[in-house]
Amino acid sequence: MLTSQSFADRLVAEKFNFFTGVPCSLLSGLISNLEDRDDVSYYPAVREDAAVGLCAGAYMAGQSPVLLMQNSGLGYSLNAFTSLNLIYNLPVLVVMSWRGFGGKDAPEHIIMGDISEPLLETSGMPHAVVDPGDAEGAEKALALALDTIRNKKIPFTLLVKKGLYNEGHQ
Amino acid sequence: MTGTEALEIIATFLKDEPVVLANGFISREFFNVEDRKGNFYMIGSMGLASSIGLGAALAQPERRTVIVDGDGNVLMSMGTLAMIASAKPKNLVHLCIDNEVYESTGKQRSLSNEIALEKVAEANGYPYSQRVDTSEELKQELGKVMSQEGPSFLLVKVTASFDSARGRVTHSPEEIRDRFMSVYRS
Numbered sequence: 001m002l003t004s005q006s007f008a009d010r011l012v013a014e015k016f017n018f019f020t021g022v023p024c025s026l027l028s029g030l031i032s033n034l035e036d037r038d039d040v041s042y043y044p045a046v047r048e049d050a051a052v053g054l055c056a057g058a059y060m061a062g063q064s065p066v067l068l069m070q071n072s073g074l075g076y077s078l079n080a081f082t083s084l085n086l087i088y089n090l091p092v093l094v095v096m097s098w099r100g101f102g103g104k105d106a107p108e109h110i111i112m113g114d115i116s117e118p119l120l121e122t123s124g125m126p127h128a129v130v131d132p133g134d135a136e137g138a139e140k141a142l143a144l145a146l147d148t149i150r151n152k153k154i155p156f157t158l159l160v161k162k163g164l165y166n167e168g169h170q
Numbered sequence: 171m172t173g174t175e176a177l178e179i180i181a182t183f184l185k186d187e188p189v190v191l192a193n194g195f196i197s198r199e200f201f202n203v204e205d206r207k208g209n210f211y212m213i214g215s216m217g218l219a220s221s222i223g224l225g226a227a228l229a230q231p232e233r234r235t236v237i238v239d240g241d242g243n244v245l246m247s248m249g250t251l252a253m254i255a256s257a258k259p260k261n262l263v264h265l266c267i268d269n270e271v272y273e274s275t276g277k278q279r280s281l282s283n284e285i286a287l288e289k290v291a292e293a294n295g296y297p298y299s300q301r302v303d304t305s306e307e308l309k310q311e312l313g314k315v316m317s318q319e320g321p322s323f324l325l326v327k328v329t330a331s332f333d334s335a336r337g338r339v340t341h342s343p344e345e346i347r348d349r350f351m352s353v354y355r356s
Contacts, residue, residue, distance in 0.1 A: 018225075018228075018229060020225075041228070043228065043253070043257060044253075044256075045221075045253060046249035046250070046252060046253055047247075047249055049215075049217065049218065049221075049247075050218070050220075050221040050247060050249060050250050050253060051221070052215075052218070052221075053215065053217075053218030053219075053220070053221025053222045053224075053225065053250075054221045054222070054224055054225035054228075054253070055225060056218070056221075056222050056225060057190070057221065057222035057223060057224060057225025057226035057227075057228075057229065058225035058226065058228065058229040059225075060210070060222075060226060060347060060350055060351050060354070061188070061225070061226040061227075061229035061230040061233075061235075061351075061354050062229060062230065062351075062354055062355070063229040065225070079214070079215060079216075080215050080218055082214075083213075083214025083215045084212070084214060084215035084218060084222075087213075087214065087343040088343040088344060088346065088347045089343075089344055089347065090347065
């Protein structure tokens, strides 16, 4: 689950079939993989909240959606998550890159990097962190995500640290 | 033509289509006009009626999906017009009720008295986009967009008519979801 190819294969094997998002360099390999695949569709979104809406519509029409975004998009998405997904119980798997982790990043990422986890927690949105090199942790995170999506029917966020799904990007 | 009259005309053109209704006046008034199982009343998430409708249309390309949007919602999410024009869902009908105000919050003006939203949709690449001003024009254009390949955009110019005393949608969000989803399974 620690390469874009293996992660995308795994998501498809778990019946996720509708992918959208707003790009992040940390997810560039994963987006390329999804764009190139013949077995699923990836729809570029212009804003993260629009991607939340797209996933909500796709879910209600019978698909299993995945939303890719940088954590900077969490701010744009919070009203969508809280006044759409969390009240209608519309699940979506969110793969969110964690810019600004540990306070080491470009200035625009530092504050959101610090508050991404507290924001998710205070919004009632469960999440798990995916670390480079920790295959076992990634498996546990995905298992928790699948359980939340299928049983609680709310969004689950995989918060992805730098160095996992950015193959080909320098 | 008032907004309520426009919604009443739209209701007569619907059979079993899933319909995504924008928040505020549009959801609340359409609930009073005709409460259908296929109505998705978007009670929050302003701006997202168009993306919810697009997601549903892409997920079920054989089912015609209708969005009943508002000028405030379209102005808030203009980028979604680009997503719709790019994805080109043939089964999507995008109606925009344009009363030029934020009616359910007290009729504050929007910008659509100056900004021609039907031209914005056309410039984004919708293969069909029209403005209608009268109930006769609305009926004529609905006849087209409900049968032709989309995505089609219809800007429906109306006068404000919402009576806030008519009340809110009484179904719970989960009931709205389950009813809407059941239409896609039938």
